[in-house]
Amino acid sequence: MIHNLLALPKYRGLIQTLVVRDLKARYRGSVLGFFWSFVNPLLLMAVYTFVFTVIMPGAHPESVQPYGLFFFCGILPWTWFSSSLTEASNVLISGGNLIKKVLFPAEVLPIVSVLANLSHFLLGLPILAALLIYYQRPLDPLELLWFPVILVVQFFFTTGLGLLLAALTVHFRDIKDILGNVLTLWFFSTPIIYPMQMAPEGYRWVLNLNPMTHLAISYQEVLFHVGPHGHWKWLLAMGAASLVVFLIGYFVFDRLRDSFAEEV
């Protein structure tokens, strides 16, 4: 496992090429092309803002106004996370030809899924920046230094889960279907459409067990809330945990590797 793990950097050229291919291929044939990377989160933001400001006005405290911006800070990384997992869970099966017929490092495929979605996430950042300027939110440059840290933590966490799901889906095809529902539940258990303070006291510990909670709060602290990043301890703990998740994911993937060519 260590040996294979150390071989990973060797494939960066391959990974890079495949990520670019993924981005190119995804919107090929659509009118808006890669603008969909911007439009998708914007539309999602529009939907939730409509619900929580027009249909249910006053549902949220003053601290999360403007609501659209608050939501956008959470939904952007969440989309990266959930799309990565959805794609990673299917990637070995859809890339079956590569696994079965070509000598190919299989772990590259889920990693490419995560990275391709990271690219969409990064493409969404200019919109976030535009919103921040529009609402004239003050940003602390020092606090912004946390942003890449959060990104790295989320990357390892997502990749670990992605590898695990990719490997298990080969044996249990219905993970794909379960995953959709699990992700919906997970979305609502993460303070994205609501701030953490709105969660009932008695349930906060549940939310605290959710790794995505700390990532979402960190993003919100850095990008939305004024004042120092008060969540950094949680984030660092989460960072350690995500490394463990990554290693576990890689370990399981590596153990099941030999079965892929036969089971896909």
Next chain:
Amino acid sequence: MTNAIEAVNVTKVYRKYARKKQFATLKSALLSGSLVSELQPDETFEALRGVSFQVPKGCTYGVIGRNGSGKSTLLKCVAGITRPTTGSVAVDGRISALIELGAGFHPEISGRENVFINGIMLGLSKKEIQKRFDEIVEFAELKDFIDAPVKTYSSGMYMRLGFAVAIHVDPDVLLVDEVLAVGDQGFTVKCLDKFAEFRRRNKTILLVTHSLDLVEKFCDQALWLDKGKTHGEGDPKLTVTAYIMDVEKAEEQLLAKEEAVRVAQAVAPVARDEDSPQPHNPVETGEAPANMFAATEGRWGTREIEITGVNIVGADGTPAHVFRTGEPLTVKIGFRAHQPTRDFVFGMGIFNADGLCCYGTNTNIDELEPDRLSGAGEVRFVVDRLDLVEGTYKFDVAVHKLDGFPYDYHRQLYTIRVKSRQKDVGIYRPPHRWEVTGDVTFRPPGSGFKRGDRDGDAPAD
């Protein structure tokens, strides 16, 4: 000389899951708490059993064998795509596997981009691909289409591009799995040229193929796999010959079995169900079908003279179903007449697989005047040289009156297969030879495929 490929005692066991478990779900596995046991196979299938072989560097090594004999599995083990269950495979040098051409192509993006991506997947760097790009496109004959999305390619274009990329990886060991059928004649020749060039540059080729010609002409050594085991190894000519004989034996058995079934069905009375349509299997009827030419297998006639048995025998007098072009053949027709008669004609017809009558005659046409026939006996139709080209042929055997009224007509119940090492076309091979005058010479047969050598072109590197 060292070995490029060394396989020691390679065994590959595939799992076979019971149908019920094939659709095992995580939920059911969790519910029944059998997550681990679900992953255990019920039954296993040994695709390879203790296969060992060595391929010296620079050697072209052919692997032959029937479908399902484990050839492709062996190739996958050598390529490292699957790992042998036990045993080991060691390969020295960079491998390129022509197993599935264009496996990594993405349909939505252009051929150009796919060449780069595919090349990188196969282990080239961007620079190396850049350098070889024009050569690849030229080889694939896709100059005008290289910027079109791959999904618009025909399957031949797709394969050609895949082949071109794979072969330009410049491997030390090239694994080829039956991929020469990717293009027209011209392209196939180009591929063979490329292989010849590889040989000259002392690269190793492992070739899995059903084209025995190719193995004979092209390989230095051959391995014959049968049901996952090594059945023969060594000189390609000897191995191929042994293989062909084995295939013919199996074919012979199969044809004999099929024929037995067909004859049994034709003889057994067929239960007629008024509601059901005409059965497709051979039917025994008293009358000839309205359209003789449309009729397929079957048997009809009054049976005043009955054909009791038909045997097609070869030179050694034992029943045979596989013949070589030019071999003798005899059709033995056993008959029994229920009453003596003076009005009888024995007939023979030979049809090819398209239903075309290749030859037909009878004792009347051959000017044998019927005189008397009674009791049981045997009539033999003796062919000294069966000059038919390769193919499957069916025989009509009949006995009828001079006016054609059938006593017993066996329509295409007997099948033989004619084999030939020459791939001539048509139906009939007249004994022939070529004579030349002037400055025309031919190389002696068996000098192999060495186009590249003859052209004397330097290896392109």
